Amino acid sequence: MSDALWYLGRGTGVVSLVLLTLVVALGVATRSGRPLPGLPRFAVTAVHRSASLLAGVFLAIHVGTLLFDPYAGLNLVSLVVPFSAGAHPFWYGLGALGLDLILALVVTSVLRDRIGPRVWRGIHWAAYASWPIALAHGLGSGSDASTGWMLTITGVCVATVLAAVGWRVSERFAEVPDLAPVPVTAPPLVGTGPPEGPR
Amino acid sequence: MTTLHLDWTRCRGRGGCVELLPELIGRDEWGYPLTATDVPVPRALRGAAEQAVRDCPRMALQLSPRFAE
Amino acid sequence: MTATLDPPVRTSPLLDATRPPLRPVPLRGAAVIAEVAAAGLTGRGGAGFPMARKLAAVNAAVTVTGRTPVVVGNGSEGEPASSKDRVLLTTAPHLVLDGLAVAADAVGADRAHLVVTPAAVAAVRAAVAQRSDRVPVDVVAAGEHFVSGEETAVVAGLEGRRAVPGDKFRRVVESGVHGRPTLVQNVETLAHLGLIARSGAAWFRSRGTAAEPGTALVTISGAVARPGVFEVDHGAPLRDVVGLAGPRGETPVLVGGFHGAWLAPHEVAGAAFCRASLGTFGASPGAGVLIVLPAGASGLAETARITAYLAGQSAGQCGPCVNGLPRLAAELGRVAAGHGSRPDDRAELYRLAGLTEGRGACHHPDGTVRLVGSALRVFGARS
16 A cells, blocks of 8 residues: 555656646746647646646645655655655755745635736746756655656656746747837927916 | 726737637737727627636736726 | 907916915815816816716715725826926915815815925925815825826825826726725816815806816917916917917917827917817817927927827836837828828828727827827828
């Protein structure tokens, strides 16, 4: 039974990494405002959201199984408080940190209407921090990290996110460019300006 | 009649609403939705309008029961 | 419109610096709304909205929300060709404060803000210090954008945000400063209220026309011998109004400021200074700005420069404004430079105007389109 938990925990961790990679890439695509091949603009947003929620489900299973798995030696506190685990405090700590960030991203997105776009957008920048943390956690804690298949998956994920971020910072990223300020000029025809007092 | 309200200060022309409501919203040459600030939504387009409100990445759309002014 | 034969200016009750503060406030609550409605007082900030309806809307919002309202006197005057609010505030600040006190009592406000051009802050603060109004008045310097005087921009400034216009899904009368029902009135409107509280609606109606009673402050500049601020009757012949400043020749006049409309000399001769008459030329009194075009100047070129100025004054928030206004200015500049003889150029201007109008949080694009349209109408035949 505990073997099943262990394998489930490992498997869902791998799937979570793949889904989070997809979420980051689709998030970047959403920000670009461009459609993807086969996906109109609104669908890019919709798939980004669906993939995020799915990643959340897999993360919940990942965390839940390891909580009850004696091999992992984790408790509720060490799952959410970074670097508090008895064994492998650093690598498990990264997992807890990533979980906290992703939890914040999901909760603020669900409550987007309540908190408004400014706060939501500010917190959403944390997505760029959460992904490398999750990746490092997987490399450090993952029992399969050094296997060929896992190295391949990791490589594809890293390449995907690097490509997405490279696109994000490129010159012609957004379909509609940010609003640039219009040069300020002096008002004409008022040079004869009215005097201080009433007439 | 339900009215779709567009907050121009939030809109950055992401274009999702144009795809969801082509009957009501076009796109100008700069990428911004070609529509008035308040647009009456026919009953048949109510669902699409609700999706446009939910999916706008800039939260620039709102539905209100008020008449367009 | 009733053209009056009287000289347009008799006295200037608004700019009387000697009048003492009004104490105690003689009109309160519903009596104020009734008197203002009887007087037919409309907003003097440009839009001309009936004040009685605004007061009633704030009171209705107070009933619905149960929140205490706020009153705001708006002397931001972002329009560079206008100085009537500054002149009023520095000449007769107590009259504005009287109006603010009456308005605060009418809606039951517990806070009053007076937003004024930086140049008037000291004078107005000094006047406030001489008074003992029930509702404390806080004097604030206005933002310096052309659009900073817009109602939602004023509210934003009072909340400590950048004083630029905001979205109007919720009206300011319902949800203004910190979400409270808010009455924003131009300072000249408040000064008129201060006079109505003293002298009554019938006195107010003794000037102006039946449909547009009362007087208005105008700022006249451009090619005139005596630029300045004058108090004139609504319905006075426009030529007489402009004549107060001594225009140098019979040239086109920009009526209503940079968001206004040009009138050709023969139109100036036939028009009266009121909505009804100016409306037939696509113009309105606005905030009373009148600019006389210098003889020999190109109306199209000047309008192109004004349009470029207005483009630079965009708050930079709305796509059609940020993209459209510079294009309008450039195309109009081309037409002014003599490249406008092809019908295509004209068509492009109208197309851009159509793309810009009605697509923004405030009326900055609409006002700019109105100006450009009037320039094509009045000066278009020459090119």
